[in-house]
Every structure is written in structure tokens, then in C-alpha cells.
Amino acid sequence: MAFERVGVVGLGTMGAGIAEVFARAGLRVLGVEADAEALARGRSLLEKSTARALDKGRLTAQEREAILGRVTLTTSREDLREADLVVEAIPEHLELKLRLFADLDRICKPETVLATNTSSLPVTAIAAATGRPGRVVGLHFFNPAPVMRLVEVVRTVLSDPGVVGAVEGLAERLGKTAVTVGDRAGFVANRLLLPYLNHAAVLLELGVATRDGIDAVMRQGAGLPMGPFELLDLIGLDTAYEIMEVLYDETRDRRHAPSPLLRELVTAGRLGRKSQGGFYTGEPPQPQDARSSGVRTFDVAGPGADELAGRLDAAGFKRSGEAADVVLRLGDRPVVEHAVRLRDPAKLVGVRLHGDRVAELAVTALTSQEAVAAASDLMKVLGITPVPCKDRAGFVADALLLPYLNDAVRMYDAGYASVADIDTAMRLGCGYPAGPFETLEAMGLERVRDGLRALYAEYREPAFAPAPLLDQLVVAGASAFPRS
Known part of the structure; x- marks a missing residue:
């Protein structure tokens, strides 16, 4: 094919x-838009993107000219009748996509493969709107498409295996x-x-930590490229809200219901x-550094206490x-159980260090603001x-982090995607330093x-x-997930 x-x-x-x-x-490309104005915007995006690549030395002038020369633009869908593959990249509204695919099915030759770039909508429903459901797949690129290396190939129960294999081969050619999921x-x-x-927004609503604190922990402590709120702002809160609604519609899992705070911000524009x-x-x-503090004395207990004291x-x-x-x-909660053993429980602050970069300071119902400020100063000085x-x-x-890892285990256990593909998707699609199974095994399955x-x-x-598979592997003494 x-x-x-x-x-x-x-x-x-x-x-x-x-x-x-x-x-x-x-490849020869035919780009289609609804009208001349939208077509002009599309041409401008192509020209600007390739111009940036030229300026950065990633393309020569001749290569840029050749790329632009392979793209023909039109406002007529009828021009797609001889295409071997058509990829849809219109807004994320199912009804719009269903109408488009019914029209493409009419226009394109019978052997043409139709693909949707949807990030979350049901590909099966889109395929069923055509007379060629075996030749319809998901082909989900990540933004910016010329830079991001990952493509999710989405197969349905109706997909022809030969078509899925051909699209996988095309992705490699690209x-x-x-x-494949x-x-x-x-x-x-x-x-x-x-x-x-979404869970980060829930923790913010619950007052578990501040916006800046949550972002700092996940960026500096967990080693992610961005904190959750920085990333939400980059993705677009409306986009995140729409995807969460699609997830909730399918799963009815209350964790997938958009958080009230997310809904409020979207409503407010x-x-x-x-x-x-x-x-x-x-x-x-x-974060502001501190080189001095009004604190003079401290005490510390728990695993690693002597090292921190030194x-x-x-x-x-x-x-x-x-x-x-x-x-x-130092250590895990409940910190308050240690506080109540002190003569003055208001002085105790729990500490969980993430290397030398960030420290979570656990505040109990008895901890004084003075103790929190003192603990913060000590950390800043270090x-x-x-x-x-x-x-x-x-x-x-x-x-x-742990619910995310648990979700990955459930995804794999359901036969939905392989361990290797799930890890690859999160590393290449989201920029994570490691995939969920790599992270889980580094942390330890039992922990x-x-x-x-x-x-x-x-x-x-x-x-x-805990996902049943995770629990079973721990009981069996396993330290890794099967890769076969």
C-alpha cells in the first residue's frame, strides 16, 4: 500500500x-480549507514555520522551496478524489468530523485511507460514518507536528490490519x-x-498546596519538564476541559470530571x-534564595536525619x-502522629526531600506559622x-504521580497498549524524562x-x-513488568 x-x-x-x-x-500534499481567508492563514503558517527552520539552519533555501512546492492549496474537497490518504485536522467536534468523513467517503476512491488527527474523540464512531470502516484509522500527531517525534496510530475493532501496518510504515517514513493503540x-x-x-487542580482547590508549590514539586522534585499549571496554560484550559469531558463521557470515572476550578476559569475566559x-x-x-535566617536552633528526626543535621x-x-x-x-505521613509526642507539637514540620532541589514541608493541624517559616528558611539557606x-x-x-502510574498499569493490563508503547508515548509525546513503567520500576513496585x-x-x-496486576507482581516478588 x-x-x-x-x-x-x-x-x-x-x-x-x-x-x-x-x-x-x-510526498505530494493537497491542503484543503473552507474558504480563501482560511486558506491564506494556512499558507502563512506553512511559510512561517519553514522560514523559522531556515533561520535556525534546519533547512536550506532549496529544501524550503522544495517543501513548499510539494504543497497545493485548495478550497474544494472534490480535489481529493485521487488522494491515497486523507488526514482530517478540523476542530474537535464529533458532529463536524462525522459530516466530513461521510463527504470524504463519497469523494475519495475506494482504496483511499481516511485518517483523523483527533486527540480524544472516538475513532470507531468516525469510521462507522463511512462505507469503508476498515480503512479508517486515527493518526494523532503532537504539536508542533514538524518537531514532535510521536504519532499515535489508533486502530478500531473495524480496522483492516493491513491498513494499520501501512500507516505505521508511513509514520516511520515521516x-x-x-x-499503536x-x-x-x-x-x-x-x-x-x-x-x-485535572488532579493537580483538585489538590489546589483542596488547599493541599499552592499553585506555585505544586508546580515546583513536580518540576524540580519529580523532574517533569513543566509543572501541571504551567502545562495547562500552555495546552489551553479550554482544550484540557474538552478532553476531560470526553474522558468522563466514556469512563464515568469521577476523576475524569473536569475540576470545578478548571470549569470556572474556562467560563471566565x-x-x-x-x-x-x-x-x-x-x-x-x-523562587527567591535566602542566605540568612532568623532561625538559630533546630532538631531533626527520621530517616536521613543525621545527614540533614550535618x-x-x-x-x-x-x-x-x-x-x-x-x-x-523526615519521612512520610501522618506527621501529626509524631507532633503529638512532643511537648510543643506546634514546632514540628514534616520534611520530604527530593534530592537537593525541593522539599515538601508537611504542615499538620497543630503546626504554627512560625515553625513553617523557620523550616522554609532552613531549606532556602541550603x-x-x-x-x-x-x-x-x-x-x-x-x-x-502514583495515580498516574496506576492508570498506566491498568491501561497495559487491559491489553490496550504495550509497556514499551506506553513508555514511548509519554517520553516522546509529553517530554517526560522516563515513561510510567520506567518510573515505577525505578521507584520500586512495592513502594x-x-x-x-x-x-x-x-x-x-x-x-x-492498586491495580490488581501491580499487587500481584509485588506479592510474587517481581521488580519489573513483562515486556513481551
Whole structure:
């Protein structure tokens, strides 16, 4: 099955990027838009994108001219009748897509493969709107399409295996890495990413930590490229809201219901960077260093206490037992159980260090603001970003990270995608330093299982209960997931 003539319907940011990807790979591309004005915008996007690549030395002038020369633009869908493949990249509204695919089915030759770039809508429903459901697939590119290496190839129960294989081969020809997945809302990347982002908004609403604190923990502590609220502003809060609604419509999992805060911001027109304001109204603030503190004495207990005490001693602070200005307790919660054993429980602050970059400071119902300020100052003097948070299961990092890992295990266990494809999707599609299974195995299966049990015991959220496969592997003494 050869693809040489490709149509792209919809030349917005994604569609223009997809057209560029095909043209870069040497394919003839026919770009289709609704009217002359939209067509001009699409042409401008193509020209600007290739001009940027030229300026950065990624294309020569001759290569840019050749790429643009392979793209023909039109306002007539009828011109697609000889295309070998047509990719749809119109707005994410199912009714619009159903009408378009019914029209493409009428126009295109019987052997043409029709593909949708939807990020979350049901590909099966789109395929069923045509008379060629076996030749309809999802082909989900990531933005910006010319740069991002991942493509999700979505097969349905109706898809012809030969068509799926041919599209996988095309993705390789385009220089992309394809992961092939079943037709579930959100596919792999969005199905794992968006509930994590939504959960961050829920933790903010619950007052577990501040916006800046949550972003700092996940960026500096968990090693993600962006904090959840920075990423939501980049994606667009309206886009995130729409994807969460699609997920909720399919799963009826209350974790997939858009958080009230997300809904409120979207209703108010606070959509993120596209509207100059979302969770942030400007660039995220940078943490301020502290080189001195009014704190003179401290005490510290728990795993790793002596090492932290040595660092604080070297910085000029004195360890002096319970009479200290602040008492630090390293380890996991419940921190309040340690606080009530002190003569003055208001002095105790829980501490969970993430390397030398960030520290979650767990504040109990008894902790004084003076103790929180003192603990924050000590961390800043050591060059560590302090993030005060409530004394809740998982604090911030584990409360957000462990359910995401659990979702990945359930996804794999359902036969929906392989371990390797899930890891690849999150690394290449979301820029994560490691995939969920790589992360889970590095953390330790038992630690993740026990952390999920603690989250479930506190929040009573069914999805926080450890996936049966995870529990079974821990019981069996396994340290990794099967890769076959």
C-alpha cells in the first residue's frame, strides 16, 4: 500500500504542521480549507514555520522551496478524489468530523485511507460514518507536528490490519515513532496526562498546596519538564476541559470530571497563554534564595536525619533537641502522629526531600506559622526550594504521580497498549524524562503499591486502589513488568 498523494483537511496550526511533515518526507500534499481567508492563514503558517527552520539552519533555501512546492492549496474537497490518504485536522467536534468523513467517503476512491488527527474523540464512531470502516484509522500527531517525534496510530475493532501496518510504515517514513493503540478516549498520552493535570487542580482547590508549590514539586522534585499549571496554560484550559469531558463521557470515572476550578476559569475566559491568562497571568515566579535566617536552633528526626543535621550544622545552625526553634521530621505521613509526642507539637514540620532541589514541608493541624517559616528558611539557606503542604497522604508529589502510574498499569493490563508503547508515548509525546513503567520500576513496585494503598485509605477514591496486576507482581516478588 503506497502513499504518495496525501490530502490534509483543515490548515490550522495542527493541519499546517501535518502538511509540512508530509511535504518534508517527499510526498505530494493537497491542503484543503473552507474558504480563501482560511486558506491564506494556512499558507502563512506553512511559510512561517519553514522560514523559522531556515533561520535556525534546519533547512536550506532549496529544501524550503522544495517543501513548499510539494504543497497545493485548495478550497474544494472534490480535489481529493485521487488522494491515497486523507488526514482530517478540523476542530474537535464529533458532529463536524462525522459530516466530513461521510463527504470524504463519497469523494475519495475506494482504496483511499481516511485518517483523523483527533486527540480524544472516538475513532470507531468516525469510521462507522463511512462505507469503508476498515480503512479508517486515527493518526494523532503532537504539536508542533514538524518537531514532535510521536504519532499515535489508533486502530478500531473495524480496522483492516493491513491498513494499520501501512500507516505505521508511513509514520516511520515521516521520521516519526509510531505507537499503536486501541480506540479509547484520550488514547495513551492524553488519557494519562489529562487526569494528572485535572488532579493537580483538585489538590489546589483542596488547599493541599499552592499553585506555585505544586508546580515546583513536580518540576524540580519529580523532574517533569513543566509543572501541571504551567502545562495547562500552555495546552489551553479550554482544550484540557474538552478532553476531560470526553474522558468522563466514556469512563464515568469521577476523576475524569473536569475540576470545578478548571470549569470556572474556562467560563471566565481564562484559557491560558492564548488569552494572556489562565492559572498564571504572566511568567511563573522564580523562587527567591535566602542566605540568612532568623532561625538559630533546630532538631531533626527520621530517616536521613543525621545527614540533614550535618548540612544544617555546616550552615551555622545548632541542633538542640526539643527546645529548638523548629523540629523537622523526615519521612512520610501522618506527621501529626509524631507532633503529638512532643511537648510543643506546634514546632514540628514534616520534611520530604527530593534530592537537593525541593522539599515538601508537611504542615499538620497543630503546626504554627512560625515553625513553617523557620523550616522554609532552613531549606532556602541550603539552596532547597521549600513547598509547604498539608499533612495528607502522598503530600504533593506522590499524590499526583502514583495515580498516574496506576492508570498506566491498568491501561497495559487491559491489553490496550504495550509497556514499551506506553513508555514511548509519554517520553516522546509529553517530554517526560522516563515513561510510567520506567518510573515505577525505578521507584520500586512495592513502594508504589503501598503509596497507593495510603492514598486510597485517605481519599477513598476507587481508582487509587492498586491495580490488581501491580499487587500481584509485588506479592510474587517481581521488580519489573513483562515486556513481551
